[in-house]
Amino acid sequence: xxxxxxxxxxxxxxxxxxxxxxxxxxxxxxxxxxxxxxxxxxxxxxxxxxxxxxxxxxxxxxxxxxxxxxxxxxxxxxxxxxxxxxxxxxxxxxxxxxxxxxxxxxxxxxxxxxxxxxxxxxxxxxxxxxxxxxxxxxxxxxxxxxxxxxxxxxxxxxxxxxxxxxxxxxxxxxxxxxxxxxxxxxxxxxxxxxxxxxxxxxxxxxxxxxxxxxxxxxxxxxxxxxxxxxxxxxxxxxxxxxxxxxxxxxxxxxxxxxxxxxxxxxxxxxxxxxxxxxxxxxxxxxxxxxxxxxxxxxxxxxxxxx
Amino acid sequence: xxxxxxxxxxxxxxxxxxxxxxxxxxxxxxxxxxxxxxxxxxxxxxxxxxxxxxxxxxxxxxxxxxxxxxxxxxxxxxxxxxxxxxxxxxxxxxxxxxxxxxxxxxxxxxxxxxxxxxxxxxxxxxxxxxxxxxxxxxxxxxxxxxxxxxxxxxxxxxxxxxxxxxxxxxxxxxxxxxxxxxxxxxxxxxxxxxxxxxxxxxxxxxxxxxxxxxxxxxxxxxxxxxxxxxxxxxxxxxxxxxxxxxxxxxxxxxxxxxxxxxxxxxxxxxxxxxxxxxxxxxxxxxxxxxxxxxxxxxxxxxxxxx
Numbered sequence: 174x175x176x177x178x179x180x181x182x183x184x185x186x187x188x189x190x191x192x193x194x195x196x197x198x199x200x201x202x203x204x205x206x207x208x209x210x211x212x213x214x215x216x217x218x219x220x221x222x223x224x225x226x227x228x229x230x231x232x233x234x235x236x237x238x239x240x241x242x243x244x245x246x247x248x249x250x251x252x253x254x255x256x257x258x259x260x261x262x263x264x265x266x267x268x269x270x271x272x273x274x275x276x277x278x279x280x281x282x283x284x285x286x287x288x289x290x291x292x293x294x295x296x297x298x299x300x301x302x303x304x305x306x307x308x309x310x311x312x313x314x315x316x317x318x319x320x321x322x323x324x325x326x327x328x329x330x331x332x333x334x335x336x337x338x339x340x341x342x343x344x345x346x347x348x349x350x351x352x353x354x355x356x357x358x359x360x361x362x363x364x365x366x367x368x369x370x371x372x373x374x375x376x377x378x379x380x381x382x383x384x385x386x387x388x389x390x391x392x393x394x395x396x397x398x399x400x401x402x403x404x405x406x407x408x409x410x411x412x413x414x415x416x417x418x419x420x421x422x423x424x425x426x427x428x429x430x431x432x433x434x435x436x437x438x439x440x441x442x443x444x445x446x447x448x449x450x451x452x453x454x455x456x457x458x459x460x461x462x463x464x465x466x467x468x469x470x471x472x473x474x475x476x477x478x479x
Numbered sequence: 480x481x482x483x484x485x486x487x488x489x490x491x492x493x494x495x496x497x498x499x500x501x502x503x504x505x506x507x508x509x510x511x512x513x514x515x516x517x518x519x520x521x522x523x524x525x526x527x528x529x530x531x532x533x534x535x536x537x538x539x540x541x542x543x544x545x546x547x548x549x550x551x552x553x554x555x556x557x558x559x560x561x562x563x564x565x566x567x568x569x570x571x572x573x574x575x576x577x578x579x580x581x582x583x584x585x586x587x588x589x590x591x592x593x594x595x596x597x598x599x600x601x602x603x604x605x606x607x608x609x610x611x612x613x614x615x616x617x618x619x620x621x622x623x624x625x626x627x628x629x630x631x632x633x634x635x636x637x638x639x640x641x642x643x644x645x646x647x648x649x650x651x652x653x654x655x656x657x658x659x660x661x662x663x664x665x666x667x668x669x670x671x672x673x674x675x676x677x678x679x680x681x682x683x684x685x686x687x688x689x690x691x692x693x694x695x696x697x698x699x700x701x702x703x704x705x706x707x708x709x710x711x712x713x714x715x716x717x718x719x720x721x722x723x724x725x726x727x728x729x730x731x732x733x734x735x736x737x738x739x740x741x742x743x744x745x746x747x748x749x750x751x752x753x754x755x756x757x758x759x760x761x762x763x764x765x766x767x768x769x770x771x772x773x774x775x776x777x778x779x780x781x782x783x784x785x
Contacts, residue, residue, distance in 0.1 A: 186673060194500065276668050304617040305635075305669035311610040329611075330670070337671040362582050363611035364636070365643040367492060 174263025176228070176254065182338045185268050189227075189340045198223040201341035201368075202264075203332060206230040207247040208256050211376040211384035215345045216260060218373040222343040226264040228257060229335055231273060234296040235303070236327025243296045247389050273334055274303045295323040306330050309356045309363070312449050316352050316462055317473065320439050328353055329360050336366050344368050349375040349383055351462055351475045355449060375475070377403060383474040395467040401434030402463055406476035409461050413478050418455035431465050439464035439471060446477060480569030482534070482560065488644045491574050495533075495646045504529040507647035507674075508570075509638060512536040513553040514562050517682040517690035521651045522566060524679040528649040534563060535574040535641055540602040541609070542633025549602045553695050579640055580609045601629040612636050615662045615669070618755055622658050622768055623779065626745050634659055635666050642672050650674050655681040655689055657768055657781045661755060681781070683709060689780040701773040707740030708769055712782035715767050719784050724761035737771050745770035745777060752783060 179185045189199055200223035202215045212228075219226050230253060237243035250269065257264050274297060297303060306326050313325040336344070346354045354372045361370050376384045381403035382396070391399060405427040417423060420443040427441045444451055446458045455478070462475040485491045495505055506529035508521045518534075525532050536559060543549035556575070563570050580603060603609060612632050618624075619631040642650070652660045660678045667676050682690045687709035688702070697705060711733040723729060726749040733747045750757055752764045761784070768781040 182671060273671075274669075303669050305613060305615045305666045307611060307613050307670075309611045334669075334671045337673060340673075360611045363580075363609050363640075364613075365488060365579075365640045367643060367646075 174258065176257055176264045176267045178254075178267045178269060180269055180271060182270060182273075185227075185266070185270075185338050186340065188266060192225055193340070197225050198342045199225045199227060199339070201227050201229065201335065201339050201344040203229045203231075203335055203344065203346070205232045205246065205386065206253050207249055207386040207389070208253045209384045209386065209388075211347055211349060213256065213260060214376045215347055215373045216257075216264060218371060219343060219345040220262075222345075222369070222371065223341075225266075227266040227268055227339055227341065228264050229268040229270075229339070231268070231270055231331070231335075233273070233327055233331040235274070235331055236324050237296045238293050238321065238323050239296055241296075241321070242387075245390070247386055268335075268339060273331065273338075276302060278302065293322045295327050297327070307333055307360060307364075309359050312352065312356045312359055315444070315449060315451075316440055316442055317464060318352070320464065325353065325356050329356060332357055333360065333364070333366070336368055341368055343371060345371045345373050347375065348372045348477075349385070349473070349475070351460055352449060355447070381407070383472070385472060387470050387472065390470045391467060395435075395470065398434045398436060399465075399467045399470075399472055401431045401436060402465060402472060402474045405430035406461055406463065406474060410476050410478055413455055420451075420453050420455060420459075423455070423461070427461065427463060431463070435467070437466040439466060446479075480564065482563055482570045482573045484560075484573050484575060486575055486577060488576065488579070491533075491572075491576075491644050492646065494572060498531055499646070503531050504648045505531045505533060505645070507533050507535065507641065507645050507650040509535045509537075509641055509650065509652070511538045511552065511692065512559050513555055513692040513695070514559045515682075515690045515692065515694075517653055517655065519562065519566060520682050521653055521679045522563075522570060524677060525649060525651045526568075528651075528675070528677065529647075531572075532570040533572040533574055533645055533647065534570050535576075535645070537574070537576055537579060537637070537641075539579070539633060539637040541580070541637055542630050543602045544599050544627065544629050545602055547602075547627070548693075551696070553692055574641075574645060579637065579644075582608060584608065599628045601633050603633070613639055613666060613670075615665050618658065618662045618665055621750070621755060621757075622746055622748055623770060624658070626770065631659065631662050635662060638663055639666065639670070639672070642674055647674055649677060651677045651679050653681065654678045654783075655691070655779070655781070657766055658755060661753070687713070689778070691778060693776050693778065696776045697773060701741075701776065704740045704742060705771075705773045705776075705778055707737045707742060708771060708778060708780045711736035712767055712769065712780060716782050716784055719761055726757075726759050726761060726765075729761070729767070733767065733769060737769070741773070743772040745772060752785075 200219035202219050204212050232246050307329040308326050358370045409423045424441050442462050446460050452459045460475050460477045464473045506525035508525050510518050538552050613635040614632050664676045715729045730747050748768050752766050758765045766781050766783045770779045
């Protein structure tokens with residue numbers, strides 16, 4: 174099925190409202206494009222919950238810091254559409270706005286050079302104008318929030334915008350981005366969005382590598398080395414099953430395996446699945462979260478241990 | 480007309496959706512209760528725009544710092560309902576939730592005493608749980624944002640919650656809370672809320688005092704002294720009309736009049752009506768904003784000069 178491509182916010186909302194007035198339910202799968210099997214699994218999950226599916230494709234400048242990889246983030250819109258057409262019954266709408274932060278006003282002039290020393294800003298802020306940000310102040314603090322200080326602020330904000338434009342009944346997020354998923358869940362609860370948030374399981378390549386749009390940037394050698402992440406996570410899970418329950422030891426094994434393979438650790442954390450607070454002795458409902466660099470590519474992965 | 484009183488979020492949203500499915504439009508007037516003529520004028524304004532009117536009455540703990548006047552904020556629910564019944568054709572719903580931050584989960588245990596030195600928190604934070612906050616980072620910085628550091632964060636957040644629960648087409652805010660009104664406008668634009676925000680003119684007592692629920696706490700003497708605020712604002716406007724255009728001089732006159740009457744200045748600022756940035760030489764579209772203490776009561780007022 175050929176999806177309808179909508180690029181304008183108002184047209185998007187009008188479509189949603191017209192469908193809702195016909196009693197239809199709408200599922201949203203937010204993506205930054207360059208779709209892979211992981212994204213397609215989110216769509217399959219969404220189809221279990223609603224009659225209509227909107228996939229948004231938008232690389233959000235608000236969640237990248239100016240030293241991050243916004244400019245090299247991969248994209249292939251036509252390829253994405255082909256992939257979406259291959260899904261049984263397809264998807265109904267691809268929402269592909271040019272700029273979600275263009276409010277049709279002249280850009281405010283900002284004085285250059287007034288940025289505070291050491292202040293970290295997103296790629297958006299140099300454009301001026303937008304100034305409203307949502308922070309999930311507890312859950313955003315650790316893990317990816319430490320090394321990417323504007324990331325979750327940007328994610329929460331753009332997701333709120335997408336919710337307000339698309340007005341979905343259900344939204345599906347991948348549990349690969351575990352912290353992001355929990356943050357969106359918490360935001361929806363705390364701000365009373367009328368959206369049900371579903372977490373969908375992480376999808377791996379056959380050799381275990383967690384699927385990611387960024388994998389395309391790995392050299393063949395780096396890709397081979399990066400398998401150490403999933404391998405060490407499976408080993409941790411298996412060690413836990415055998416009774417190893419001191420988190421510092423499990424964590425140290427993961428770190429050593431990844432470093433031995435040539436990866437540079439950003440973090441390895443064993444945390445409670447709900448609160449994302451560090452767990453010291455293994456208990457029910459933890460998740461081991463990893464971020465590590467292989468060359469210029471930062472990969473994340475995680476493993477729930479229940 | 481007797482308004483329907485709804486205390487539950489889900490019932491509230493169901494009512495709105497049922498009305499919308501019948502093609503009705505909904506206007507929201509958010510209040511903290513203890514209604515006066517100023518509030519009633521907001522309702523009159525809202526009635527110009529939509530067929531149905533929801534008035535929310537909720538004293539939001541999220542916008543009070545722990546040293547502020549949450550505990551003494553006046554309330555008179557039955558009196559409010561009587562006033563609403565006196566409006567021609569009345570209002571349709573009074574949304575009066577007990578606790579908008581109760582998510583039906585056990586409260587998270589917070590360790591007491593881990594608060595950072597000098598950290599200012601809202602009355603909500605001692606209850607735990609809620610952790611998602613919206614900040615309009617530019618507009619919230621000056622004026623009331625300086626002396627009430629969690630105020631606008633709390634206002635923006637609770638308004639977003641009310642929008643998500645009530646799903647109004649239009650929301651009316653008083654221009655008495657000028658900075659608040661601009662912040663809500665900006666939030667709606669930046670987060671793409673499908674709500675039209677209307678600013679409604681400030682309403683004064685016959686003697687000029689801006690109407691406020693807090694006026695009830697003024698002693699007769701303080702109330703008399705407090706007239707210096709509106710008097711000095713009218714004088715500034717009249718001086719401006721006569722060609723006085725140096726803002727520092729206009730500002731100084733306002734400060735001196737209020738201090739001479741026994742008030743304690745929190746701030747007097749002459750700012751651009753849109754950006755709320757300080758203006759040095761009078762131009763079109765400025766607003767003089769005042770906050771001052773009389774006894775234990777902090778009053779605000781403002782005067783547009785166009």
